[in-house]
Amino acid sequence: MMPPPTELPRPRALLAEITYRCPLQCPYCSNPLELARYKSELDTATWVRVFEQAAELGVAQLHLSGGEPLVRRDILDLCRVARDCGLYSNLSTGATVADAKMIERLREAGLDHLQVSLLDTEPESNDRLAGAPSYDRKRDAVLTAKRIGFPVTLNVVLHRHNLERIGEVIDTAFAWGVDRLELANTQYTGWAFRNRAALMPTRAQVERARRVVDEKLAASTGRLDVVHVLPDYFEEFPKACLHGWGMVFMAVAPDGAALPCQTAREIPGLEFPNVRDSSLEEIWFRSDVFQRFRGTDWLPEPCRSCDRREIDFGGCRCQAYLMTGDATATDPVCHLSPQHHLIAEALAEAEKPAPPLAFRVMRT
Amino acid sequence: MTRDGGIRRPVLAPHTRYRWDKVRKEHQLVFPEEMMLLNEPSAAIVKLCDGRSLEEIVAALKEMFPGAEPEDDVREFLGQLAERGLVNDAAAD
Numbered sequence: 001m002m003p004p005p006t007e008l009p010r011p012r013a014l015l016a017e018i019t020y021r022c023p024l025q026c027p028y029c030s031n032p033l034e035l036a037r038y039k040s041e042l043d044t045a046t047w048v049r050v051f052e053q054a055a056e057l058g059v060a061q062l063h064l065s066g067g068e069p070l071v072r073r074d075i076l077d078l079c080r081v082a083r084d085c086g087l088y089s090n091l092s093t094g095a096t097v098a099d100a101k102m103i104e105r106l107r108e109a110g111l112d113h114l115q116v117s118l119l120d121t122e123p124e125s126n127d128r129l130a131g132a133p134s135y136d137r138k139r140d141a142v143l144t145a146k147r148i149g150f151p152v153t154l155n156v157v158l159h160r161h162n163l164e165r166i167g168e169v170i171d172t173a174f175a176w177g178v179d180r181l182e183l184a185n186t187q188y189t190g191w192a193f194r195n196r197a198a199l200m201p202t203r204a205q206v207e208r209a210r211r212v213v214d215e216k217l218a219a220s221t222g223r224l225d226v227v228h229v230l231p232d233y234f235e236e237f238p239k240a241c242l243h244g245w246g247m248v249f250m251a252v253a254p255d256g257a258a259l260p261c262q263t264a265r266e267i268p269g270l271e272f273p274n275v276r277d278s279s280l281e282e283i284w285f286r287s288d289v290f291q292r293f294r295g296t297d298w299l300p301e302p303c304r305s306c307d308r309r310e311i312d313f314g315g316c317r318c319q320a321y322l323m324t325g326d327a328t329a330t331d332p333v334c335h336l337s338p339q340h341h342l343i344a345e346a347l348a349e350a351e352k353p354a355p356p357l358a359f360r361v362m363r364t
Numbered sequence: 365m366t367r368d369g370g371i372r373r374p375v376l377a378p379h380t381r382y383r384w385d386k387v388r389k390e391h392q393l394v395f396p397e398e399m400m401l402l403n404e405p406s407a408a409i410v411k412l413c414d415g416r417s418l419e420e421i422v423a424a425l426k427e428m429f430p431g432a433e434p435e436d437d438v439r440e441f442l443g444q445l446a447e448r449g450l451v452n453d454a455a456a457d
Binding site: 086 | 396
């Protein structure tokens with residue numbers, strides 16, 4: 001094989017979605033709507049090969065995710081392999097299948113960091129959104145992890161049903177003693193796009209939330225690293241999705257499909273190479289799909305001549321496709337997009353009463 | 365408060381790891397979702413954040429980089445890391 005082109009960047013992070021199975025039914029899950037199409041999961045040996053190839057390729061950070069990664073029986077082995085490869089490992093869990101012993105074993109296996117999702121600070125609301133009783137287990141998992149010195153991020157996805165309690169979210173993060181708090185407004189792809197009208201907050205909610213976060217953090221003296229991801233629908237410019245397509249990030253889905261973004265399967269017409277057939281290096285440097293939106297040559301106007309083209313690379317491809325039907329369009333979040341009116345329409349819809357939520361299910 | 369936040373015994377925060385990237389030949393300070401690339405002196409400082417005192421770190425750097433007067437730079441750099449929660453003070457816990 002030809003040596004890899006030296007001018008191309010190498011990936012720094014690998015998202016390993018080791019399973020789509022999950023006991024929870026969060027209505028904003030980033031997994032595909034057609035979950036049942038991807039039931040065949042990679043075996044342990046293939047994941048081990050993927051992690052080794054990732055380290056050789058220049059990946060520094062491994063995110064073990066899902067679905068619920070703890071339903072994989074080989075999860076401890078996978079953590080050990082990540083450590084042996086020199087990868088910094090994070091595991092994102094709903095924590096409902098993590099008892100104290102499991103958390104201790106994850107630490108012993110060399111996992112560097114644990115990320116626990118919380119859906120709401122009100123237990124009833126958390127359990128309703130998750131589709132299962134889970135608040136108590138999440139709290140217990142965080143407290144156990146902190147008792148043994150495990151670094152923990154609490155991740156709370158924000159939307160119209162919990163944004164009013166953003167202050168309580170910060171209080172909870174302090175009370176549970178986590179190291180980091182991700183206040184992540186819903187990204188409207190996957191199940192969240194399906195539920196957009198039911199999840200989108202009002203402008204008043206968003207502005208109040210921003211104020212509450214600022215005030216709370218200004219008044220706090222404790223040690224907590226807060227990452228506040230604002231909802232991009234309310235912004236002037238699109239986000240630099242994954243710092244650009246095929247620039248620093250790759251994902252591998254449970255069935256072995258290599259994706260430039262975990263939701264890229266929503267874009268029709270893209271063919272995803274599989275790690276069962278190709279090495280990560282071949283996929284990263286040579287596959288069509290990783291080149292498809294890499295860099296700036298493919299950009300449409302008004303992005304192509306825009307000063308921000310190296311900042312946001314035209315925004316999110318999945319969002320462009322989902323909203324405009326054209327994956328090569330400027331992300332409509334951008335106020336310069338000819339289709340920016342679609343955002344305004346979605347925000348106007350958010351001022352009306354919310355329709356019911358559709359919960360994530362694996363239809364068979 | 366001084367520029368270094370008054371740190372006496374700097375240690376890397378539990379969620380932070382120093383890492384040598386053998387592919388790119390670069391020093392990295394890795395933490396969730398992000399990483400900081402370090403030059404040689406910064407990497408040397410980070411690797412000395414093992415609970416020894418600030419004075420000991422400065423002394424060790426003087427041995428590694430003869431002729432350097434690193435104290436101000438060390439205080440400023442550690443202050444920045446502490447500000448971002450990447451370094452804690454073992455003396456404060």
